[in-house]
Amino acid sequence: MQSGPYRVGDVMTRAVVAVGRRARFKDIVERMEQWQVGALPVLEGDGRVIGLVSEADLLPKEEFRDSDPGRVTQMQRLSDLAKAGAVSAEELMSAPAVTVHADATLPEAARIMALRHVKRLPVVDADGVLEGVVSRGDLLKVFLRPDEDLAEEIRRRLLDTLSPAPDEPVRVTVAEGVATLTGRVEDDSLIPLAVRLAQGVEGVVSVDCLLTGTGEE
Template sequence: MRISPHRVSDVMTRAVVAVDRKALFKDIVERMDEWKVSALPVLEGDGRVIGVVSEADLLPKEEFRDSDPDRFTQLRRLTDLAKAGAVTAEELMSAPVVSVHADATLAEAARIMALRHVKRLPVVNAEGLLEGVVSRGDLLKVFLRPDNDLADEIRRDVVDPLFPAPAEPVHIVVAEGVATLTGRVPDATRIPLAVRLVRGVEGVVGVDCRLTAADG
């Protein structure tokens, strides 16, 4: 049985705009605006990622532009206050960088984003060199897969291996990402496994399993 989850390399953006550590504040803002991105990897040397500068890193400069924060605010938001006075990517960036490797599964990338509260991840190789960027939107691309492709994968990777000799043909219909399975199968104990595997096919939104036992 061959279940091959999609990898970050399948959906990531390879043409990436980045800045070096000495990039100035205004240059960073202009590059974000030009490329319509909310964050930029910060590189040094031969392309090693040392941090990420995001809109959130830039906003303190506007927030504290004409304010005089009280002592409590100063203690609570030391990092933001420091960034309010920063002028280079090195001073503004968040580090150490939260990144992912190209061979990570989409589920692994989504988990990192959720736990670290980030919208985009630099994709790096074993040496930490930039290979691309993956965003939340990239992770959702699997849900754009055509229903026919999903049905073919379910047939090939789940139904045929689990039920090689069904009592009657197993019918697979995928509509708007929801997979419906109908038919009678010889081994009812495998039905829960089939549901779990079909749900794991990337791009499947839901599963309606109507399989029954051949002797039922």
């Protein structure tokens, strides 16, 4: 059973297809099709990630195939026009690559993806050597955790924090990822804390708090 917060290393894909900087355009497309991926890390000889080539990097070649862009377009789309004429990974890749370490938390990885507008991140060690790839889909794997696993983790988190009245202990149930907390606590101020603890369990979709304090009738 998972103990502590999930890390990128817990959900990342370890078997990763990559290309070298001299990989040719057609070879890149063929590898993407073969492995059903939308981007490939570009590596130096020692496995260090130096960039990432994605479908978005390849599309300008098709977009500008039969067009003659005017001066304004040329100024606005200079990078894309350069990629339209590119033939190797080195010319096509986005560099430096946006990467993440295996010990990063899933929220940290999600924030990087959102801020940098990327769908996947190469996972690298301290030397920048490729260890895997984490995608948006990988980050969503925590929502596949069984409801009972979620309930057990919430109970563990609450056990040392709340002091329920002996006649009505806090009960935790989870259905379809939605956690429901029922019962009575001795200190009303602990109710918001209980909600935060339950919401902090990875895989929980939402929390329905029905807890009451001893001062409530």
